[in-house]
Amino acid sequence: MGALGVVIHGFIMVIIAICLMSEETNAAQGTAIFYDPPYIPSACYGRQNLGVMVAGASDAIWRNRAACGKNYRVRCIGGANLAPHPCKAGNVVVKIVDYCSSPCNGDINLSRDAFSKIADLNAGKVKIEYFPA
């Protein structure tokens, strides 16, 4: 590799490291549960239909409605009970449209549609990593 190659290589490594770090600093860990359709009416949008990739926010992220409309990328990172093989690969982006009133059984209450993309519905509850998307 020539000198320029080394510089470019180093530059790319730094960019990748920054991306990984910024993702980590914004990432939170918690738990997710799910709820069944219909997903309307919702606490944020009333009878307005925002699709099926939606979620209810617990007090962990609700912040007196400030969470309404925020998108979160959510990934399953493990089981929260004894259910075998709780996680599926990949992640989903959901929009907060509702409030999971306290005591909520998880930090994010995913729609059944969203939960089933990242986890086994039979698990009911899983550990997640989530960050603003």
Ligand SMILES: *[C@@H]1O[C@H](CO)[C@@H](O)[C@H](O)[C@H]1NC(C)=O
């Ligand atoms: C969230 O989950 C709980 C417990 O399963 C459920 O009772 C509640 O109605 C759900 N809804 C929303 C929108 O958070």
